[in-house]
Amino acid sequence: MTRNFFVGGNWKMNGSLSQVNSLVEILNNASVPSNTEVVVAPPAIYIDRVRQAVKKEIEVAAQNCYYKASGAFTGEISPEQLKDMGINWVIIGHSERREIFGESDDFVGAKTAYALSAGLGVIACIGEKLEERESGKTEEVCFRQLKAIASHVKDWTHVVVAYEPVWAIGTGKVATPEQAQETHAALRKWLAENVSKEAANNTRILYGGSVNGKNAAELGKKEDIDGFLVGGASLKPEFADIIAASSQ
Numbered sequence: 655m656t657r658n659f660f661v662g663g664n665w666k667m668n669g670s671l672s673q674v675n676s677l678v679e680i681l682n683n684a685s686v687p688s689n690t691e692v693v694v695a696p697p698a699i700y701i702d703r704v705r706q707a708v709k710k711e712i713e714v715a716a717q718n719c720y721y722k723a724s725g726a727f728t729g730e731i732s733p734e735q736l737k738d739m740g741i742n743w744v745i746i747g748h749s750e751r752r753e754i755f756g757e758s759d760d761f762v763g764a765k766t767a768y769a770l771s772a773g774l775g776v777i778a779c780i781g782e783k784l785e786e787r788e789s790g791k792t793e794e795v796c797f798r799q800l801k802a803i804a805s806h807v808k809d810w811t812h813v814v815v816a817y818e819p820v821w822a823i824g825t826g827k828v829a830t831p832e833q834a835q836e837t838h839a840a841l842r843k844w845l846a847e848n849v850s851k852e853a854a855n856n857t858r859i860l861y862g863g864s865v866n867g868k869n870a871a872e873l874g875k876k877e878d879i880d881g882f883l884v885g886g887a888s889l890k891p892e893f894a895d896i897i898a899a900s901s902q
C-alpha cells in the first residue's frame with residue numbers, strides 16, 4: 655500500500671497570537687515520521703505567520719476558500735491568493751461550514767473542483783449526523799456527499815477525504831475503530847465503483863471526531879484509516895503524540 659499517512663490539525667476559530675506562537679513551537683519540536691504528512695489549518699488571520707514560523711516538514715492549510723479568483727466577495731479568500739502566499743492545502747466542506755454557514759453538497763463539490771484547478775490540495779469533509787446514523791443512513795449520506803464532489807471532480811490525485819461523523823466532533827464520543835473502519839471501507843468501495851480503482855487505492859481517507867493522543871494509535875491501525883483530521887487535540891501538546899502514533 656502506497657498511501658502515506660496524513661495528520662491534519664484543524665484549529666477552527668481558536669487561538670490568540672501568543673497561543674499560535676506556542677503551537678508553532680510544539681509543532682517545531684514534534685518529530686514527524688517519514689511516512690507521514692502533517693498539515694495544520696490555523697484561522698485565516700494567522701495562516702501566514704504560521705507558514706513562516708513552522709518547520710518545512712509541516713504544511714499549512716486554509717480552513718475554507720471561495721471558488722473565484724478575485725472580485726466583489728466580501729470576507730472570502732481565493733485559492734489563487736492562498737497559492738500566492740505559499741499555501742498548498744485547503745479544508746472544504748467541514749460540517750460546521752455545511753451546518754452553520756449553509757454550504758450545500760453542490761457548493762462543496764464546486765469549491766473542491768475550483769481549488770484543485772488552482773493547484774491546491776483539498777481535504778474534503780463528509781460525515782453523517784447522529785439522527786442519520788441512528789436511522790441507518792450513514793452510507794446514504796456519505797455517498798450523497800461524495801457523489802456531489804465526484805460530479806465536479808474527475809482527478810482525485812490531490813483530494814484527501816476526511817470522514818468526520820458529526821456526532822463525534824467535539825463531543826468526546828469517538829467512533830470505535832471498527833465503526834470508522836466499516837465506513838472507510840464503504841467509502842473506498844464507493845470510490846472504486848464510481849470514480850476509479852486508482853482513486854480508491856490512492857485516496858487517503860482520514861477519520862475525524864474526538865481523536866486524541868490516546869485513541870489515535872488504535873484507529874490508525876485499521877486498514878482503511880489513512881490518518882486523522884483533528885480539532886480540539888490539535889490545539890494541545892498531545893497533537894505531537896497523534897503525529898507519532900501514526901507510524902506505529
Ligand SMILES: O=C(CO)COP(=O)(O)O
Pocket residue numbers: 664748818822823824825826862863864865883884885886887
Ligand atoms: O472537526 C474536527 C476536525 O475538523 C474534529 O474536531 P474534534 O477533534 O475536536 O472532535
